[in-house]
Amino acid sequence: MAEAFIYDAVRTPRGKGRKDGKLHEITPISLATQVLEGLRDRNELDTGLVDDVIFGCVSPVGEQGACIPRVAAMNAGYAETVAGVQVNRFCASGLEASNMAAAQVMAGQADLMVAGGVEAMSRVPMGSDGGAWATDPAVAMPTHFVPQGISADLIATKYGFSRDDVDAYAIESQKRAKAAWDDKRFAKSILPVKDVIGEVVLDHDEHMRPETDMQSLGALKPSFAEMGANYGFNSVALQRYPEFEKINHVHHAGNSSGIVDGSAAVLIGNREVGERSGMKPRARIRAYASIGSEPTIMLTGPSFAAEKALKRAGMTPNDIDLWELNEAFAAVVLRFMQALDVDHSKMNVNGGAIAMGHPLGATGAMILGTMVDELERSGKETALVTLCIGAGMGTATIIERV
C-alpha cells in the first residue's frame, strides 16, 4: 500500500461569523479560491498533477452549494483536469476530506490530492441545509434528538464537570491561543484574506478574547438552560439518560466554539509525486478512523474514534505526543482527557475553537495543519487530530512528522 504524505497545509485566518466580521464581505467561493491559489503558489505546484479537490462544507447550499470545490478549482485557475467533490461529515468535514484524500493516495488511485474545507458562517448560517434529524418527527422523536448545546451540558452532567471546570478550560484556551499568535506559531500556514481590490481584510484570528477571565465568564448566563426547560429538550435528554435528575447547564458563548468564517487546504500525495515535483513531505498520515456513538449525548465520539484509529495504527495513547481535539464545547475536551487519560499539557497546546472559532466545514483541515506546524516547531513525532461530530460521530487522524 502506498503511503500518504502531507506536503503542505494552509488556512485563512478566522473572521467573526457576524455581519461586523472582517470576512463577512468575502464570498465563500473566494475564501476557497484564495486557499487553493495560496497552496499552489507557495509550492509552485503544477496543478495538472492534482487528481481531485475534496472539500468539507456543512451547509452546502446557496453560495456554498453546487459542488463548491470544483468551482473553486476552476476559479483558482487550476488545470481543467482537476475534479472536485464536496463532503459533509458535519464538524469533521475538513478532516474527513483529508482522510478520503489520503485513502485515495494509499489505495493507489490518486497521486496528489487537495483536501480542505470552507464555511462562511456569517453568510450561509448553520442549519441552512435543513435536514431530517432535527425536524422530521418520525426521526427526531424515536432517536431523541436534542441540540448540541444540550448534549454538551449532558456531558458535563454525566462526567461531573462544574461551571468552574469548563470556564477554567475556556480561559486556558484563550491564553494558549494568544501565546501561540504572539509566538507566531501559526505564521507558516496563515494566508491573509484579500478583498476584490486585492487589499488584505484580515490577517489574524478575529474571534479571540485573550482578556477573558473567570469573572467575565462567570457573568454569562448558560445558553441552553431556557431552551432545555421551555422546549422540552431537557426532558428528551433525560428520557435517554434517566439516571439523572436534571441537566446541569454550564455552557455559554464563552466556553463554546465561536461562529466564524474561514477556509483551509491540505496537499496530500504519495512519495513519488513529491520527488517528481521537488516537494518535501512534512508529515505522514498513519491511520484514521470514523465512528458512530450514542447520538443524544452526541459529542463523546472522539474518544471512540481515537481508540479505533490508535488500534488501527498499532499504537496506544502513550505513543501520541500531541493531541488536538476541536473545542466545540469545553466539556467535550474535558471528557476526552478523562476518558483517555490525556494530560492537558499535551492537549490543544495552541488553543482552539473556543478562542479562535470553528468554521464548520474547514476546521478539521485547519487543525490538521496546526498539528503539522506544531510537530515541526516542537520537534515532536506524533499527533492525533480529532473532532466531535453531530449525530454522535467522531473522526480521528494520526500523523507523524517525517
Place this chain on the structure above:
Amino acid sequence: MTKTIKFRVEDGIAILGIDVPGQSMNVITEQFTNELEECVDKVLADDAITGAVICSEKPAFMAGADLRMLGGLSAMAKTATPGEIFQNSVRLNRILRKMETGGKNAKDLMRSKTKPFVAAINGTALGGGFEIPLACHYRIAADDGSVKMGLPEVMVGLLPGGGGTQRLPRLIGIQAALQFLTTGKNMSAKDGLGFGILKALAPRDELVEKAKELAKANPKAIQPWDEKGFRFPGGGGAMHPGSVQTFMAANAMAQDKTYGNYPAVQYILSSVYEGSIIPMDLAVEVESKYFTRLIVEGQAGNMIRTLFVNKTAAEKGARRPKGFDKMPTKKLGMLGAGLMGAGIAYVSAAAGMDVVLIDRDQASADKGKAYSVKLVEKAVSRRKMSKEEGEALLARITATDDYSKLENADLIIEAVFEDRALKADVTKKALAVTGDDIIFASNTSTLPISSLAEASSNPENFIGIHFFSPVEKMPLVEIITGEKTGDKATAKALDYVQQIKKTPIVVNDSRGFYTSRSFGTYVMEGYAMVAEGINPALIENAGKMLGMPVGPLAVGDEVAIDLSYKIMNQTKKDLGADYQASPGDVVVDTFVEKLERFGRKNGKGMYVYPEDGGKKYLWPGISDHFPRAAEQPTVDEVKTRLLYRQIVECARCFAENVLTTPEDGDLGAIFGWGFAPWTGGPFSHMDFIGLAAFVAEADRLAEAYGERFRVPDQLRDMAQKGASYYPAGIPAAAE
C-alpha cells in the same frame, strides 16, 4: 333506509342537510360516507346546480366518526392487511378531495375552477365534523356562541383522518395548527373568524340563506392550496427555515409530555411535516397511512374504550341498579369541614344542592366554608363564574355546628378524621336528626365500610363515597358497597355523583378498597427499589416514562410518608400474622422513625423542599441509608416493575371481587391515581398484551423480586384458557 343527508335544490344551490337517523348528534357512519359521495357526485354532474351548502338538520353540526365505525376498523386490524385498512380509511379523504377539486386535475382546476361548497356551521363541529367544513371552499358559523370547532382525536389516541392535519395548517399556518392538532383543544366561532377559517358569522336562522348567497356570489371556487404559488400562512411548509424551529420545538415538547407513549402525537406531527412538502392529493393519502398505522398498532382502541366509551357509560349510569327512580340530592348534610368535607361541600353547592356543612364548632365549620369562598373568588376573577352565580353558590352552604340543621337532608356524607369512635359518634348524631331511612355515606379511604356501617341502625343505607383530593379537581368518585349495602344506596350515590358531574366506579369493600390499595403498590414498589439501592432518579424517571403523572417517590412525599407509616402499622395490627411485609416497609420505617422525613408536609422526604420555594430535588442523603447498588437495572426493568406491581394488585382486586367489572378497574386506575392512560387501564393493558404473556412476565418478576408479583389463580386460569377480561379482547366500541 332513512337517508343521512337530506338533499334538495333551491335556486340552483344544492342543500345537503345532514341528519343521521337515530342519533342526537350527527356522526360519520359508513352510510353517511356513501351518501356524501352520492351528493357530491350529483352536485358536480348536474349543470343546473351551481354550488352547494352543507348544513345540519340537528341543533349541532356534527361530531366526529361514529365509534362503531372505529370499533369496526379495530376489529378489521385483526384480520385485514394494512393495505386493506388503508383503502378503508382513505375513503373519506378521497371524497372530500373530489368535493373541493370537482374531481379535476391540478391544471384544469386552476384554469376553470369548480363549483363552490359552503359549510354552514350551526353548533359543535368536532373531528370529522370539522374536517368536512375544512374541505369546503367557504365556512360560515352561527354567531350565538354555540359553535365549538376542533380536532380532538389526539385525546383518544387517534389522528384526524379526514384531511384535518393538512387543511388546518394550510389555513392558519403550521405553528397555530399544531397547537390544536396536538392538544385537541377547541376553538370558538370568534377564534375561527380571527384565524380566517370562517368567512363570516351569521344569526343561526339565517345561516343557510347566507351560505347560499355565498355560493351564488362565488360560482367559480378553488381552495387556496390548489392555486398556483400557494404558500403556507406564516411562511412555507416544513422546509421553510421558520418551520425548522417550529418542528424542533414541537417534537421535543411532544416527547416531553408523551414519553413516546402516544404514537398518535408523533403521527400527527409527521402528517403535518410530510404533508406540507407535497401536494394536497398526496398529502391526504399520507395522513390516511398514518391513521392506518394507528389502527394497526391498536393502542387507540384501548384508549377509546376507556377514556370515551366506558367513561361516558359510567357517567350515564352503567352501574346503577335497575328499578329505582332518579333520586337527585336536594339537601346534603356534610359532616366534617376539613379539606375533604370543604371540597365536597363546594362541588355539591356548585351542582345546585343546599349543603349543611357541620363541624365540631362554628369556627371549624366556617373555616370549611371559607374554602368555597376562596374557590368562588378565583372562579369569578377568571370569569368562569358570574358574581351572582358565586354569591348564590355560597348562599347554598350553611356552615354550622348544629346537627338539627340536618333536618330534611336527603343525603349525608361523613368526612371526619379516620377514627372509628369519632365516625360512629357523628353517624349516630346525624341519624338521630334525619332518621335512618336516609342514605348515609362515608368518605373514608382506609376503614372498611362494612365495619363503619355497624354504627348505623340501618346498614342497608350505609355506603362509601370515596373522593380524591382536591375534590374540585379530581374527576373520579369511588363508590364502595359494604356487605349489607342495599341497591337503593348505590343508586342514590350514583345519582349524586352524576349531579356533581364526576365519573363513578362501584367497588366492593376491602382494605383500601380498589384505588388506594392499588395505588399504594406504586409507591411501595418505589420504596422497595430504594431499599435495594437503586438510583432514586432512575426510579422517578422510570415512573414518568411509564406514563404516570409523577414518580413514585414524589407522589409518596405528597401523600406523606408518615401517613403510609400509620396505615402500614394499622394494617399490621389488623392482620396480625397475615400481614405480608413489603421490602419497601423498611424505607417507610427509616424515614419516619429515624429520619422524621415525612414528605412535602414537613419540607423533607425523599425530596428536599427548599424553604425559598426553589425547585425540589432528591435528597442526597438517601444513599447514606440505602447504599447505591453497584449494579443498576435498566430503565425498562424499573418501568416494568412499577407497571406490573400495580396491575397485579388490580388483578387481585378483580379475583377477590373487590372489582366486579374491568370497566371499573380501568376507569378507577386512570382517573383515580393517574395510571398510565395510554394503556386504557390495567385490564385493557393485560388484554392487549395477552394474559398469557402478562402472567409469564409477572412470574419472572415474582422469581426475581418476590411473591408480590405473583398473579392470582383466577388470572392464571384465564390465561390458560386464552380468556380475556373484556369480551373478545377487542374494544367494545359498538355501543
